[in-house]
Amino acid sequence: MAEQQEIVICGVDGVLALIEHRLRHLYNEEGVKHWDRFLEACGDDMPNIPLIDRLNQARAEGVPVILLTGRSAAVREQTLEWLRRWQIGYDGLWMRPANDFKPAVEFKAAVIAQHFADVNIRRVYESDTQLDFAHWCTDNNIPCTLVGHNQGNSETRELFELKIIRHACDHTVLYPFYGDDDFTWPDRMQLLTEGSCRVCQVEEQRNEQRRKSEQARYQAQQRGLPPLEGSDKQCAWAESVRLNAFGAADKVLKWMDQVAAQAEEEDPDHWHTMQQSVRKSIEYLENQIDAKWWIDHRHGMMNNLDGGRALLSSIAQELGYF
Numbered sequence: 001m002a003e004q005q006e007i008v009i010c011g012v013d014g015v016l017a018l019i020e021h022r023l024r025h026l027y028n029e030e031g032v033k034h035w036d037r038f039l040e041a042c043g044d045d046m047p048n049i050p051l052i053d054r055l056n057q058a059r060a061e062g063v064p065v066i067l068l069t070g071r072s073a074a075v076r077e078q079t080l081e082w083l084r085r086w087q088i089g090y091d092g093l094w095m096r097p098a099n100d101f102k103p104a105v106e107f108k109a110a111v112i113a114q115h116f117a118d119v120n121i122r123r124v125y126e127s128d129t130q131l132d133f134a135h136w137c138t139d140n141n142i143p144c145t146l147v148g149h150n151q152g153n154s155e156t157r158e159l160f161e162l163k164i165i166r167h168a169c170d171h172t173v174l175y176p177f178y179g180d181d182d183f184t185w186p187d188r189m190q191l192l193t194e195g196s197c198r199v200c201q202v203e204e205q206r207n208e209q210r211r212k213s214e215q216a217r218y219q220a221q222q223r224g225l226p227p228l229e230g231s232d233k234q235c236a237w238a239e240s241v242r243l244n245a246f247g248a249a250d251k252v253l254k255w256m257d258q259v260a261a262q263a264e265e266e267d268p269d270h271w272h273t274m275q276q277s278v279r280k281s282i283e284y285l286e287n288q289i290d291a292k293w294w295i296d297h298r299h300g301m302m303n304n305l306d307g308g309r310a311l312l313s314s315i316a317q318e319l320g321y322f
């Protein structure tokens with residue numbers, strides 16, 4: 001049997017092309033994402049030279065390098081020109097069609113399935129902001145090297161280097177380091193080495209969220225609250241919102257205990273009306289099983305006395321108890 005053809009696949013944005021200088025079109029004080037400007041500025045990207053060295057090494061060994069990018073084919077001409085200008089060798093370029101707005105992972109997985117199903121993918125180089133595709137590679141036993149993100153939004157990029165970092169989680173990631181970083185290179189290397197890679201960080205965050213919502217569900221059960229209705233995701237979210245709300249309601253009840261004697265003496269009628277409306281509002285919350293309702297009402301559900309008072313009085317008003 002003939003030896004199977006090998007290829008290397010490499011991403012473009014944030015992998016081969018360093019895009020920090022144009023992220024300001026997406027993340028700015030206006031809070032508006034100017035995708036068109038972000039895309040148009042791609043011609044000014046700096047090339048990731050140490051990575052290009054690696055790709056050239058693969059090509060020298062007879063392994064074709066395929067560029068596979070979620071970047072829109074609307075800027076195909078600029079991209080070809082950029083590749084020419086920096087003399088980047090490659091053997092194929094797949095860009096996401098301009099009218100394709102599906103997640104990049106779907107486009108990339110489809111290209112691989114349709115065109116590279118019979119070849120052995122030696123390695124994929126991908127940005128650590130494209131974790132869905134990195135996961136897809138892992139699931140398909142394709143080795144994937146992540147290229148990390150630079151923290152600075154550097155304008156001067158004359159001095160930069162690609163460094164391999166072995167994270168505390170034992171994963172290795174390539175990071176571009178620039179001359180004008182907020183940290184010195186040794187400091188940044190140490191910070192990165194001590195922490196987990198982004199894949200593991202995201203995983204840890206997800207586990208933490210799962211743990212919190214399980215805890216919230218348990219506490220809700222202990223309290224005798226009915227199970228919530230909605231999708232799993234909605235219920236997990238709503239559960240922690242509900243827990244906060246009841247934490248705040250508890251604080252209101254405790255406060256009422258403290259002021260009861262005096263309030264009763266000063267204005268018994270008003271006090272009784274208030275007690276009743278608080279009780280009915282809490283009852284209403286206890287019977288609220290629609291996860292979406294909790295998510296829609298999450299703003300202002302602070303787990304403190306003021307939050308509790310604001311919540312209960314707004315429910316009372318909504319229900320016409322006042």
Ligand SMILES: [Zn+2]
Binds near residue numbers: 167171199
């Ligand atoms: Zn990791």
